[in-house]
Amino acid sequence: MGIRFILLVNKQGQTRLAQYYEYLTLEERRALEGEIVRKCLARTEQQCSFVEHRTYKVVYRRYASLFFLVGVDNDENELAILEFIHLLVETMDRHFGNVCELDIMFHLEKAHFMLEEMVMNGYIVETNKSNILAPIHLMDKAS
Template identity: 40%
Template sequence: MIKAILVFNNHGKPRLLRFYQHYTEEQQQQIVRETFHLVSRRDDDVCSFLEGGTLIGGSDYKLIYRHYATLYFVFCVDSSESELGILDLIQVFVETLDRCFENVCELDLIFHVDKVQYILAEIVMGGMVLETNMNDICSRFLEQDKLEKSENRVIPEEVEKVISVVLNR
């Protein structure tokens, strides 16, 4: 089971956090700090798996990560998850973000956090993998985006109607 998904930059600033167990905010911050400390100190030519710290799940916990440009994508999982399967899932997540945002960058994760959370929720929910087909995920994302845009267009039209009614009084 996936216990947490952490995305942080080269300086340890969190850009996306999703915990599938309850932790206080202080515990979450400590988990991010410890995870950044463990992952950032590793060379790029070593494997992307390591035994986790003591904060999530004790000894039954592994960190599986990928480093892309300025971002670390880290999945904290228990021993029932396949390391290679999670690496593939990270790749699916990153490629899906890249398709949906057309060359995703760190700023997309900052300014479009709701859309990134939506994409992540299409892939993983409650610590379990739901979908790995990028085409399906992207089409659902585009449908949701169209729906949001159509709802945003309705509001200004309604506002115009109310303003014209008020001004005509």
């Protein structure tokens, strides 16, 4: 499995979206999120985007007030994950139009639907933005 979790966290360290592809108990999740967020938020712009934590490698990228953190296996291609984060942001941008933290908060389920079309069980499903967004647009039209 490549991707083990995806986290969206704001500057204050509050989780805005969390998707795990392996089982962790609620307590473990809270602890993990706390530790990782503390580690990543303390880093400066010049430092590299990879942090090793426990058995994970965390690839992160900051967009305005939001941090996108992706936990991957140790042998995963870090640069590709960085590119994947960017793809995720662009996809959200295309749907929400200049996406911001509040869009994700108030449309959590939509953000999850997008993610679902992109990643499944830790593997990449689709990288074509139109294909990713097609089912969501369809649903918007229906309702």
